[in-house]
Amino acid sequence: MAQPQLHKKTNSKLEETNSLKGTLASVILLGFFIIFTWVGVYFLFLDRF
Amino acid sequence: MHMHKFEKIWLIFGVGALLVFLSVLGVSAFYLGNQPPSCLATIDQEKVDTLPPFNEPGLKKVEGKDWDYELIFVAAAFAYTPGEVEVPLGAKVKVIATTKDVIHGFQVAGTNINMMLEPGYISEYVTTFDKAGEYLILCNEYCGMGHHMMTSKIEVVE
Numbered sequence: 291m292a293q294p295q296l297h298k299k300t301n302s303k304l305e306e307t308n309s310l311k312g313t314l315a316s317v318i319l320l321g322f323f324i325i326f327t328w329v330g331v332y333f334l335f336l337d338r339f
Numbered sequence: 340m341h342m343h344k345f346e347k348i349w350l351i352f353g354v355g356a357l358l359v360f361l362s363v364l365g366v367s368a369f370y371l372g373n374q375p376p377s378c379l380a381t382i383d384q385e386k387v388d389t390l391p392p393f394n395e396p397g398l399k400k401v402e403g404k405d406w407d408y409e410l411i412f413v414a415a416a417f418a419y420t421p422g423e424v425e426v427p428l429g430a431k432v433k434v435i436a437t438t439k440d441v442i443h444g445f446q447v448a449g450t451n452i453n454m455m456l457e458p459g460y461i462s463e464y465v466t467t468f469d470k471a472g473e474y475l476i477l478c479n480e481y482c483g484m485g486h487h488m489m490t491s492k493i494e495v496v497e
Contacts, residue, residue, distance in 0.1 A: 314345040321352055328360065338451045339466045 376454035380461040387413060387439045396420045398432075405431075406465055410493075412436035412476075414443040414456050417485030419476060423492045426468050433465045444479030447493060455480060468495045 367373045387393045396411045410432050413420045438456040445454045454462040478489040
């Protein structure tokens with residue numbers, strides 16, 4: 291009787307860990323922040339003598 | 340190997356960004372010829388005052404080179420020689436500097452000229468002074484008690 295319940299539990303856990311939407315969003319945000327600051331400093335460098 | 344679709348996306352994103360940054364660095368170094376300000380030129384630090392070009396610090400017009408002027412600076416605790424210098428607007432200048440004693444900094448505030456002056460080494464930077472104004476030179480390497488008072492000035496005049 292206990293076994294089917296166990297199976298159900300592991301299934302729902304797997305689905306939760308497989309959703310990486312939040313991770314993707316934070317990685318992309320961090321990536322754009324790094325690119326934005328890098329480009330900003332690069333253009334500051336080009337503008338100065 | 341199983342990989343999540345999102346993991347592929349940010350790996351490609353990360354590797355792509357890395358390649359772009361490294362390409363910019365490579366073009367700057369190998370195509371444009373940018374190098375560190377102190378690049379293998381050496382000098383006997385005990386004899387800086389007697390050796391050219393450092394026996395005559397200041398701005399000098401030169402012929403037959405890629406730049407029009409050479410701006411010679413000698414740093415020693417706690418001052419630069421010259422203490423003030425005028426540069427004509429639009430002049431292409433090679434800044435050549437060294438130190439007589441300890442490590443000093445050579446930062447022209449608000450510009451890309453920012454070098455470390457190491458005893459026994461000559462630091463150089465070629466640039467075109469294309470904006471008029473007064474530029475403060477300051478030491479940004481702690482050199483001793485008078486470090487905070489160690490300044491000089493470049494005036495870019497028309």
